[in-house]
Amino acid sequence: MDQLDSSIADKLGQRGYRLTPQRLMVLAAIENSDDHVSAEEIYAQVVARYPYVNISTVYRTLELLKELGLVTEIDLGEGRVRYHPVDKGHHHHLVCQKCGAIIDVDESTLARLQDVLLARYNFSASLRHVAIFGTCGKCRQQQ
C-alpha cells in the first residue's frame, strides 16, 4: 500500500492537490472492499476510523479520483451509484430489467463501438465501466 500511496500522492502532487488523511481513508475504504462500493458504504468505513468526516468530503474525493482515472463509477439502476478501483480490472455489466440479473461482460466487447465513434465522429468515448439495460434470455423465454 505504501507504493500505491506514493504513486497516488505523485499524481495528486503533479496537479497541485494534497493527499489528506480524509482522502487516504476514502481510498483505503475503496481498495479494502471486494467489489463495487457505494458512497454510503465508504462513508461508513471512514466514519468508523474518524467520526468527524462529512459525506460531502467522500463525494468530493470520489469526484477527484474519477478525474484522476483511479476509480470508475457505475449506475446499476438501484437508485445509488457504485464505485470501483481501476487497478482491480475493467469490465461491463448487462442488467436484466425483469429479474435483476447482472451479467459481467469483457472489456473488449465495447472496443469496436469505441473505434466506430472515433472514426466516424472523432469522439473518444470513455467506456471503461458501463451498465447496459435490457432483458436476459431466461426472462425472454417466459414470454
Next chain:
Amino acid sequence: MDQLDSSIADKLGQRGYRLTPQRLMVLAAIENSDDHVSAEEIYAQVVARYPYVNISTVYRTLELLKELGLVTEIDLGEGRVRYHPVDKGHHHHLVCQKCGAIIDVDESTLARLQDVLLARYNFSASLRHVAIFGTCGKCRQQQ
C-alpha cells in the same frame, strides 16, 4: 391527437390502467415540447392548466409511459433526467465532458453492439436512447 389518445387508451386499458386527465396532460406536455424535456418542465406545463397536480404524479406517469414504450429517458449528466417521445424518432448522444458539446448519433450506430450482445450473451439490450460520455475532437486537440 384524438387518434393518438385512443391508441394510448387501448395500450393502457389492455393492462388494466386508466387514462386519467393528469396522464393526458403529462402526455400532451411531452408531445408539445420540441425536444428533450425535464420532469420539472413537464410539471410546469401541467400546473399551468391544472394547479392541483403533484410532481409525484408526473414522475409516476413518466415511469408508466417508459414501461409502455411511449417515451424514453436520458441522463445527459446535468443532474436531471430528460424525456423524449418515442414517436418523434430515435437517436443517441455523445456528450463531451470537457466542453459539454452534444453530438447526435444515428440509431444504427449501436445496432452492431446490440447484435453482439444477443449472439454472445443471449441478452436483448434496450439501446433506444443512450448517452455516451467522453471527449470530442476539438477538446482533444487542445492538449
Next chain:
DNA sequence: GTTGCTGGTGCGACTTTTCGCAGTTGCCAT
C-alpha cells in the same frame, strides 16, 4: 514570523427523485 494565496473540510441548505400513506375514483358484481 506574518501576509497572502490556494486548496480542503465541515456544515447546512437545497435539488431531484422516490416512497408510504390515506383518501378518491372508476368499475364490476351482486
Next chain:
DNA sequence: ATGGCAACTGCGAAAAGTCGCACCAGCAAC
C-alpha cells in the same frame, strides 16, 4: 344502489447527491 376492489392521486417525508459559505491548513514570498 351499494359494497368491494384495484388503480390513482396528493401530500409529506426521506434518500442520494450537490453547492455555497465560512473557516482551517500548507506553503511561498517577503
